[in-house]
Amino acid sequence: MALATQPSEATDRAATVRSPGSSLLEPHTLQKISKMELVARQVMDGYVQGMHKSPHVGFALDFAQHRQYVPGDDVKRIDWRVYAKADRYYIKQYEVTTNLRCSIVLDASGSMKYQGATDPLSKFRFGQFVAACLAYIVLHQQDSAGLITFDTKIRSFIPTKSTPSQLMRILRTLDTTHAENETGIAPILHEIAERIDRRGLVVIISDLFEDPDKLMEAMHHLRHKRHEVILLQVMANDELEFPFRKWSQFENLELPTDKIRLDPALMRAIYLENLKKHQEALRIGLAKQHVSHLLLNTSQPFDEVLMTYLAQRMGRK
Incomplete structure (x- = not known):
């Protein structure tokens, strides 16, 4: 459940969109992205061997075709099932695919609408910018x-492509998606694990308001499908520090009728302790699953936190 001191503070104060996709990649945003591209490329190369599909046929991930065996071929590559049917030797050929496939998963549930009192963007708008930047970098x-x-259901599913029109399709979808309804992160991630038919990099952008044990089961499912996973946890500064002092009304943004009025001073220590336990459970569980995790504070410029993360990843290579 997200924080909200008053209903008026729980609204998404994102800038009005002039046309689909236009507000997410304006010139000043592209200028910020350009500084990240080189580092991003080096980091992403850590997930794949190279950038392009090899023009030759060799050992790799994706099956291409059969061809008849000729002397000198590696007998280990003979397909004995085909031999049993055709009474001839055939070997399997594989296509070396080293192109990165990056699926960006954005939480569009009601809790993502929250915007801290001093934050320039709501969590959802922040996530939209991060998603747009990642899509631009990958496609560029x-x-x-x-x-x-997604919220309680998958609301849009754009399969990975590298076509020229893909970026605009992603931007239009981002700009016409609104954060609302409840959420079910873990069940959705299980569904995503089954629907993404080829392994790749899955970047999840969410506030991660989910039971850590259920989330780890979903992470295990994605990893079992051989995906690399990056979790970008987006939280407002108010959610991280709980700075409220006066009696306030707190509202569940996913269930607007769920409200409570209390003295924040009496709850601050309890809230921060529970948050600490939640974050520690995430840290330990995700480390065991070999899932990268980065906490993004919406009070900070999105390009700076992304650049810091990319630099850290590059340093680990």
């Missing part, structure tokens, strides 16, 4: 990007 480097948005 001739890799494939896709977008999935």
Whole structure:
């Protein structure tokens, strides 16, 4: 449940969109992205071997075709099932696919509408910018990007592609998606694990208001499907520090009728302790699943926190 001191403070104060996609990649945003591209490329290369599909046929991930065996071929590549049917030797050929497939998953549930009193963006708008930047970087480097948005259901599913029109399709979807309704992160991630038919990089942007144990089961499912996973946890500064002092009304943004009025001073220590336990459970569980995790504070410029993360990732290579 997200924080909200008053209903008026729980609204999404994102800028009005002039046309679909236009507000997410304006010139000043592209200028920020350009500083990230080189580092991003080096980091993403850590997930794949190279940037492009190899023109030759060799050992790799994706099956291409059969061809008849000729002397000198590696007998280990003979397909004995085909031999049993055709009474001839055939070997399997594989296509070396090193193009990155990046599926960007954005939480569009009601809790993402929250915007802290001093934050320039709501969590959802912050997530939209991060998703747009990642899509731009991936596609600009001739890799494939896709977008999935969800609340209690998958609301949009754009499969990964590297076509020229893909970026605008993603931007239009981002700009016409609104944060609302309840959420079910873990069940949705299980569904996503089954629907993404080829392994790749899955970047999840969410506030992660989910039971850590259920979330770890979903992470295990994605990892079992051989996906690399990055979790970008977006939270407002108020949610991290609980700075409220006066009696306030707190509202569940996913269930607007769920409200409570209390003295924040009496709850601050309890809230922060519970938050600490939640974050520690995430840290330990995600480390065991070999899932990268970054906490993004919406009070900070999105490009700075992304650049810091990318630099850290590059340093670990």
